[in-house]
Amino acid sequence: MRQDFKNFKTNIKNKHVAIVGLGISNIPLINFLSKLGCKITLFDRKEIENFSNSEIKSFNKLNIKFVFGKNYLNYINNFDYIFKTPSIRSDILEFENARKNGSIITSEIEELLRYCPSKIYGITGSDGKTTTTSILYNLLKNSGHKTWIGGNIGFPLFSKIEEMHEEDKVVLELSSFQLMNVTLSPDVSIITNISPNHLDYHKDMDEYINCKKNIFKFQNDNSITILNRDCSITNSFEKELNGRCRKFSLDHTCDEDVIKNGAYLKNDELYVLNQRIFHKDDLKIKGVHNMLNFAAAILATIPDTSYSTIKNIAKEFSGVKHRNEFVDTINNIHFYNDSIASTPTRTLATLSCFDKKIILIAGGYDKNISYAPLLNAHDKIKKLYLIGATKQKIHDIFRKYSSDIEILTFDNFNKLVIHAYKNAEENDIILLSPASASFDMFKNFEDRGDKFKKIIQTIKASK
Structure with a gap:
């Protein structure tokens, strides 16, 4: 209350x-x-x-x-x-x-949850929460609602609370850090997925999961929680919910409740409440994971958004900065910035968007998580450039299980990017997708991505 x-x-x-x-x-x-x-x-x-x-x-x-x-x-x-x-x-x-x-x-977030007069939509998860938050915000805003965005992105909103009204909408991206001690939950909550993350901060995986649960733990029977059915951890949360549950899935043959009351993919098309919404080719941003990000956001905003608004956002939304962001092409070598990818699963999702092998730049601050999942993208990596505190961990994983990928390690980020460019071939794609946090060498992932783009600008200026 x-x-x-x-x-x-x-x-x-x-x-x-x-x-x-x-x-x-x-x-x-x-x-x-x-x-x-x-x-x-x-x-x-x-x-x-x-x-x-x-x-x-x-x-x-x-x-x-x-x-x-x-x-x-x-x-x-x-x-x-x-x-x-x-x-x-x-x-x-x-x-x-x-x-x-x-x-x-x-904390600022806890007091916002306690006193905000508006309907609050909260988004958390190990991957995809920034994109899902941005989609949800745009759906509500373009449907005519006065909409505020905050939490991990946007402006800290508690200082604006006296400007908010009951009919407004508030969209919050919430990390496990922010959720750790809260005793209140949003009206509508999304959990995109759960995979190992921030184990340098949390005591163990159980604590990390329990922090995420706070996004729905204090809801009432009028609340809604949207869960990823394909993630066994999030799917198991249904029995703990106080409010209603909606799920999204890649599988169109999943249980009847998801088909009737949730969202699923079938023949590259997104269905919500068993109604066709759009084809994957209608999306400006690519990747099946982005289809699911849209699915979660649409489920959260029903019935406050229209079909026409959803279609327009799908065609116009180009993604968030530092998330598989096209940077430039120099001499037919293409650069993409995915600095926001701070876990292996995020990097895997980005690699899946490309239909050819990639020159991957990875490594950074160590969150005490396993890098073995990156091996699932073995056939998507042409060459692997490593830097930062996790470079040896990633190197050892690939050398133990894979011998046909060239691996190069660097201590200097500028020299790494220049070397990758000079040794690339025509039509190669150079992707910064670190699968690690940024705090060993940079202020944050934005700083890392901006430095990457600045180096590319310098390379282009020298041509």
Whole structure:
């Protein structure tokens, strides 16, 4: 049950509030809470010299206190509220002690779920959630609804909550980090799939799965959850749902309930509620996984979108930035940027979109997951370029089970891309699809993708 935001404003005024982590979601939050009359202290592991003078000056104007440096959490006590960034676990000793002393530990996402007056659509999963979120947002927006997008993408929305209305729609991409401690769920939830991910953060696979379950765990009987029937883990969630269930599947011979009340593929055509929607050739973005992303988004928005809107979005939607994004062609060598692919299953999905062997650039930050699934794309890889913390793990997997793919390892990203280009043949495709996170060498996957595109621009300028 959503609560009245007026209560939050009343309760938090003049309270001592800690903001832990100067992440992207916390900058608007700091300004918002300051306007509500909070006494704010900002905590961050980084030293003060890592912040720009303009940032420090802007916070000084708000009379914000600072605690910086590696021991920053030693001083997190005697606060009424603690807003933490999702990347920090809430079960660390410092937070446990603060909780015992009466602190309320929360996050921007949890408070949005608690007080948002609008209908909320939440999307999570190991793969495809950004694309599905973007499709769902476009379906609602182009159907005439005032639609907000946030969570892992878009703008942090809690600071905009007073501008939202009951008839609006809110679309949230939600990671396992964001879902880990929430005690509220969206009105409509999608779980695209579950495969091993973020095992550097989570204690084990069970914890990762249980975090994902929070997207439906606190729903009521008026809620809807959309599940991937083809994923054994998500399919098993049906018995735990409080609300209604809709499923999507590749298999048109699946159980009768999916055919009548869900979505499926048959002869390269998408059917929803047993009605033909479009053929795969109607989609601007390619790949069977994108057919399923559309299936999930359409199931979530019924009956708030029209058939004509769905058809238009299918023809116009070109995908999300850094997701199998065509970059350029130089001397008949084609470059694609799939930097968002931070797991082997994401990379597999992208490789399936191409009808020829690919020069693949992979490797990055180690999330403690297996790279054996990449072997399923053995016949799609012409040459393998590896970099980053996971390069040896990927190298060893391929060398153990495959001997006919040329593998090259690099320490310098710029030199890797240039070498791949200089040694490519006419009509080769060079694909950056790392199957790994980016934090070993880059700020995030956007930074990695942008660096890739900048190197390609430099190569083109030198011709």
